[in-house]
Amino acid sequence: GENxxxxxxxxxxxxxxxxxxxxxxxxxxxxxxxxxxxxxxKRPQLIIDIRSNVGxxxxxxxxxxxxxxxxxxxxxxxxxxxxxxxxxxxxxxTPGGSYIPTFGRGTSLIVxx
Amino acid sequence: xxxxxxxxxHLITATGQRVTLRCSPRSGDLSVYWYQQSLDQGLQFLIQYxxxxxxxxxxxxxxFSAQQFPDLHSELNLSSLELGDSALYFCASSVSTLAYEQYxxxxxxxxxx
Numbered sequence: 610g611e612n613x614x615x616x617x618x619x620x621x622x623x624x625x626x627x628x629x630x631x632x633x634x635x636x637x638x639x640x641x642x643x644x645x646x647x648x649x650x651k652r653p654q655l656i657i658d659i660r661s662n663v664g665x666x667x668x669x670x671x672x673x674x675x676x677x678x679x680x681x682x683x684x685x686x687x688x689x690x691x692x693x694x695x696x697x698x699x700x701x702x703t704p705g706g707s708y709i710p711t712f713g714r715g716t717s718l719i720v721x722x
Numbered sequence: 723x724x725x726x727x728x729x730x731x732h733l734i735t736a737t738g739q740r741v742t743l744r745c746s747p748r749s750g751d752l753s754v755y756w757y758q759q760s761l762d763q764g765l766q767f768l769i770q771y772x773x774x775x776x777x778x779x780x781x782x783x784x785x786f787s788a789q790q791f792p793d794l795h796s797e798l799n800l801s802s803l804e805l806g807d808s809a810l811y812f813c814a815s816s817v818s819t820l821a822y823e824q825y826x827x828x829x830x831x832x833x834x835x
Binding site for chain 2: 641643645651652653654655658660698702705707708709710711712713714715
């Protein structure tokens with residue numbers, strides 16, 4: 610099955626800095642890569658996603674890049690703010706009967722004011 | 723608010739007991755997914771139902787079972803509970819089995835003592 614590795618497990622930045630979280634996946638058939646933000650005790654919320662026919666997608670301060678050849682994808686957050694502090698999960702979905710995501714272990718992002 | 727509801731929010735029970743977690747998907751969504759989130763295992767897919775039928779199975783223990791009812795709400799039954807079953811249980815929903823986006827509910831925190 611699919612295996613997703615996520616790094617780093619913890620990321621500490623100063624407000625205004627950029628943050629980058631990286632994920633690798635194992636199944637070359639995976640074609641959908643969502644990113645979720647989870648605040649403490651809350652539900653995971655989809656913040657951005659990318660499909661395998663696209664190399665980059667941007668939404669205001671967040672962007673995701675995908676390198677299908679290397680089987681890795683990254684989340685970029687620019688001009689970080691304290692409210693960006695949360696755990697971020699990447700996931701990879703392989704087409705089949707259903708799109709079931711395999712999640713990375715998460716990155717705890719801490720933005721210091 | 724994602725539109726997905728889960729009850730109860732918290733559940734404390736003893737080892738060996740049985741509990742039922744309930745989920746109502748977003749209006750119009752036919753597919754329901756169950757996930758377990760624990761510190762050591764991360765976010766793990768358990769099982770998916772679509773319009774009342776089981777569609778995909780993940781790392782779900784034999785002690786766990788689920789069903790989706792005609793009104794599309796779903797229940798996850800956990801029996802012979804062990805300390806290691808303590809976790810956050812999330813339900814998510816999507817329009818169909820081939821819909822990329824999943825919307826998570828607020829979760830049920832289960833504590834087994």
